[in-house]
Amino acid sequence: MAWDTERTRQLLLDAAVIEFAAHGPEGARINRVAATAGVNKERIYQYFGSKQKLFVAVLEAELAKLAEAVPLTPTQAMDLGDYAGQVYDYHLSYPHLLRLMSWEALQDPGTEIVAESERAAHYADKVAAVSAAQKQGAVVVDPAAAYLFSAVMAITTWWFTSPQLVSMIMAGTPEDTPANRRASLMQLVGRLVGASNTVR
Amino acid sequence: MAWDTERTRQLLLDAAVIEFAAHGPEGARINRVAATAGVNKERIYQYFGSKQKLFVAVLEAELAKLAEAVPLTPTQAMDLGDYAGQVYDYHLSYPHLLRLMSWEALQDPGTEIVAESERAAHYADKVAAVSAAQKQGAVVVDPAAAYLFSAVMAITTWWFTSPQLVSMIMAGTPEDTPANRRASLMQLVGRLVGASNTVR
DNA sequence: CTAAACTCCAACTGTTCAGTTGGAAATGAA
DNA sequence: TTCATTTCCAACTGAACAGTTGGAGTTTAG
Known part of the structure; x- marks a missing residue:
């Protein structure tokens, strides 16, 4: 052949x-x-x-695709709500990656992290971008950038990583749609980082 | 014998x-x-x-233990930051449950959810408590209670469900400790729900 | 054209696995 | 005391599994 x-x-x-x-x-x-x-x-x-x-x-291979699809730019940290929306979109259209990362998370804690140095550098860049945005006043200065970035990751990915909890929690919310999830995500991220339109 | x-x-x-x-x-x-x-x-x-x-x-068995250890009370929704801190404490001292729930999340999507009716009722109560707190002005009214509650769950549990991401993201934050995670968690939850001390 | 190297395959090996069976030992009822 | 029932065990069954082997067929180099 x-x-x-x-x-x-x-x-x-x-x-x-x-x-x-x-x-x-x-x-x-x-x-x-x-x-x-x-x-x-x-x-x-x-x-x-x-x-x-x-x-x-x-x-x-799949992590490389994500890095390519949702690249880090300095302007993203100035609008973390929008960034969260883009990450949400990627995972909505391509659910395999978060499942793979969830399986990765559950491996034996001694397991070497795949592509650790590249990923750590990638995350360090993101945290630094958030830190820079804090210095420029676009993001609140408390808590530290890494904590803020973690929270953004958490509420963005949760919809995909906890489907059984999502289905039970959202059961009583008839207006729940992917678009509304995305909108609430962006709003909540804006509030976390102190974006001006969320002050009440 | x-x-x-x-x-x-x-x-x-x-x-x-x-x-x-x-x-x-x-x-x-x-x-x-x-x-x-x-x-x-x-x-x-x-x-x-x-x-x-x-x-x-x-x-x-493990879900029953959680429900017993961190019960829902109407006052909890009035202070979701504190509630998040308690849930965080439970998972910090007893990490097996979130691992079990993570494995559950990854099962075949057609798999029947364990104790679904009890858990759904439990979550419905929690969402209703948040909704009541919104009506009382203790929690911001936007987005809907289920979205707010989801975000609280997300940032509370993320520290335990994504250990490989946590280790890479927090690598450049030398002051990172469980206590600081807990403090940032409570602060961020306060901000999400519009608690007065987070307005800048 | 020939031989070496490479890609690919079917069948195989040794082990592991979930679940079952036949029976030993303990308990309880008559 | 005896027999029925229950709890527990070691060994087993049938199938599945990761990984390997011997060799067929193709490509490439000389």
């Missing part, structure tokens, strides 16, 4: 995103990845080495 | 909390639960029926 090594690898990676997002690194099954990809499972060991290494490759 | 059926069952449940918190419903191993409990694994099938039913029993 005609070879297309890169295509085979990508097919496996794409299939692995689906399998790991659904079942996590321990529950995923190598034969299902191979079946979904239409590729022999021996190829997984040839290209990736092991099941856990495949999971790492999947996380690296 | 002297029989103590209830003790055997509780030993298995306690061992299962540890195993499911660490590995989740798919990654957990029945033989490890039995070994940790010091009980034959056949007893698991006798008392609980199956691995998944054991997971459900574990979640039910």
